[in-house]
Amino acid sequence: xxxxxxxxxxxxxxxxxxxxxxxxxxxxxxxxxxxxxxxxxxxxxxxxxxxxxxxxxxxxxxxxxxxxxxxxxx
Amino acid sequence: xxxxxxxxxxxxxxxxxxxxxxxxxxxxxxxxxxxxxxxxxxxxxxxxxxxxxxxxxxxxxxxxxxxxxxxxxxxxxxxxxxxxxxxxxxxxxxxxxxxxxxxxxxxxxxxxxxxxxxxxxxxxxxxxxxxxxxxxxxxxxxxxxxxxxxxxxxxxxxxxxxxxxxxxxxxxxxxxxxxxxxxxxxxxxxxxxxxxxxxxxxxxxxxxxxxxxxxxxxxxxxxxxxxxxxxxxxxxxxxxxxxxxxxxxxxxxxxxxxxxxxxxxxxxxxxxxxxxxxxxxxxxxxxxxxxxxxxxxxxxxxxxxxxxxxxxxxxxxxxxxxxxxxxxxxxxxxxxxxxxxxxxxxxxxxxxxxxxxxxxxxxxxxxxxxxxxxxxxxxxxxxxxxxxxxxxxxxxxxxxxxxxxxxxxxxxxxxxxxxxxxxxxxxxxxxxxxxxxxxxxxxxxxxxxxxxxxxxxxxxxxxxxxxxxxxxxxxxxxxxxxxxxxxxxxxxxxxxxxxxxxxxxxxxxxxxxxxxxxxxxxxx
Numbered sequence: 353x354x355x356x357x358x359x360x361x362x363x364x365x366x367x368x369x370x371x372x373x374x375x376x377x378x379x380x381x382x383x384x385x386x387x388x389x390x391x392x393x394x395x396x397x398x399x400x401x402x403x404x405x406x407x408x409x410x411x412x413x414x415x416x417x418x419x420x421x422x423x424x425x426x
Numbered sequence: 427x428x429x430x431x432x433x434x435x436x437x438x439x440x441x442x443x444x445x446x447x448x449x450x451x452x453x454x455x456x457x458x459x460x461x462x463x464x465x466x467x468x469x470x471x472x473x474x475x476x477x478x479x480x481x482x483x484x485x486x487x488x489x490x491x492x493x494x495x496x497x498x499x500x501x502x503x504x505x506x507x508x509x510x511x512x513x514x515x516x517x518x519x520x521x522x523x524x525x526x527x528x529x530x531x532x533x534x535x536x537x538x539x540x541x542x543x544x545x546x547x548x549x550x551x552x553x554x555x556x557x558x559x560x561x562x563x564x565x566x567x568x569x570x571x572x573x574x575x576x577x578x579x580x581x582x583x584x585x586x587x588x589x590x591x592x593x594x595x596x597x598x599x600x601x602x603x604x605x606x607x608x609x610x611x612x613x614x615x616x617x618x619x620x621x622x623x624x625x626x627x628x629x630x631x632x633x634x635x636x637x638x639x640x641x642x643x644x645x646x647x648x649x650x651x652x653x654x655x656x657x658x659x660x661x662x663x664x665x666x667x668x669x670x671x672x673x674x675x676x677x678x679x680x681x682x683x684x685x686x687x688x689x690x691x692x693x694x695x696x697x698x699x700x701x702x703x704x705x706x707x708x709x710x711x712x713x714x715x716x717x718x719x720x721x722x723x724x725x726x727x728x729x730x731x732x733x734x735x736x737x738x739x740x741x742x743x744x745x746x747x748x749x750x751x752x753x754x755x756x757x758x759x760x761x762x763x764x765x766x767x768x769x770x771x772x773x774x775x776x777x778x779x780x781x782x783x784x785x786x787x788x789x790x791x792x793x794x795x796x797x798x799x800x801x802x803x804x805x806x807x808x809x810x811x812x813x814x815x816x817x818x819x820x821x822x823x824x825x826x827x828x829x830x831x832x833x834x835x836x837x838x839x840x841x842x843x844x845x846x847x848x849x850x851x852x853x854x855x856x857x858x859x860x861x862x863x864x865x866x867x868x869x870x871x872x873x874x875x876x877x878x879x880x881x882x883x884x885x886x887x888x889x890x891x892x893x894x895x896x897x898x899x900x901x902x903x904x905x906x907x908x909x910x911x912x913x914x915x916x917x918x919x920x921x922x923x924x925x926x927x928x929x930x931x932x933x934x935x936x937x938x939x940x941x942x943x944x945x946x947x948x949x950x
Contacts, residue, residue: 387539388568389598389600390601390707392654394704396707397534397535397707
């Protein structure tokens, strides 16, 4: 699956992404530098405008979030 | 859909499947005119959540404790082999004119896709490279947002001969990377190790902020979020070998975190509150204030038990308490904190076994044509001079460096100010270099005669309030201080321009000296 990443100045790169995997991984594999920070979806450094297509936002740690009960026995 | 503006986090997004509209993209350039409209957060919590009496250090036993501490430290003079100075006064007497300043430089949030760096800045007036950035130690990855940093050892370990103030612990607040930088060659600091975000996340922590070097060689970092960048934050302890680490606190002891300081003789640590990384990292949003997502409390910890003994709620006038500074004297229980969003300074102290806090400085908002409400001063950084005589700080939005006499800490007296940069500063340029932001991080020479500052707060906040800084870079400026007369005088011959760098303009944030400074050294 091809993803075109267009910068504010009009420059663009097209990278090959795997379904179910982060776009950042695809960019890094292709040595395309895009802004990012936390890798968890918290800091919004990688925020962009979706021009076309579909994405799903998945924050990597949320599936294994510790519940408040479990925290007691941490 | 093409025209629909969404905030999309590429990092955590999966290609294909369904579109999740995360949040309407923040129109950050609109914010200054809308910001601070209604700071009407209510605080139903009690002023003191836990009024527990720390009887071992209360005022009644203070004298005895003090005496005991003195006897324990009576052999200081012949025992001193470790890093730092025996007392704050020794630091003033024995320190030399600073020659190298370490300054954090950032490309985060600029058009330059390069890593952030630790800059070595020549601040020796007798040097041929005075006021030049003589070295930039680049971090391994882009996107760190280097923010605050600190030493592996300081004056709190003055008895421990094998320790050396040599390694800078340099965290990325945005990335959660923690870098170890060796300063054996002072002019050329060298990165030697990085703790990766995945390892930090294993402790359910993220967003490292303040670095302190407690007694004995371990290093403490305040962490502002959990592994997802949400609450609660906590504390990360790096062991003396700078390789092993653990979580210092029990998760949930606090929710929000920011800065901390400790007074070993009183077995106390105080921590302050900003917000969750997922709240402050994308940028300032007034809705988050109204939703109660920003902090307003101080937490006083039992240092040895690692538990919060008392929480003091500063209320509506104490929104976003940031830098907590105890007086340098190890016997003092007085300190100050800047409530940035409310633009107030609070004095805190211990009385009859209980921690108290009171607003002592109130900076009034000022009208501006482009704002539909008074512009708040936003005092974003403070420090206490090594002689504990002056509280010095910066009003980032107004454009002011100020200096208050705190010889009576409950009644600070304005001594002097410099009106420079920001929205209202009278001085708009130094050496024809236009100032595009206000004064922010401050650092003072140990002898209290020179004050330096930089102009970046946080990349996303810079881009809202001083968007030109991304293109022009930050500056590092200096004032000469007369601690006898209580005066500040801008050194118009001093300018370090972070806008003129080979890779592109950079922001500049915290400043540290190789031999200790007014915001890192603590005495046991």
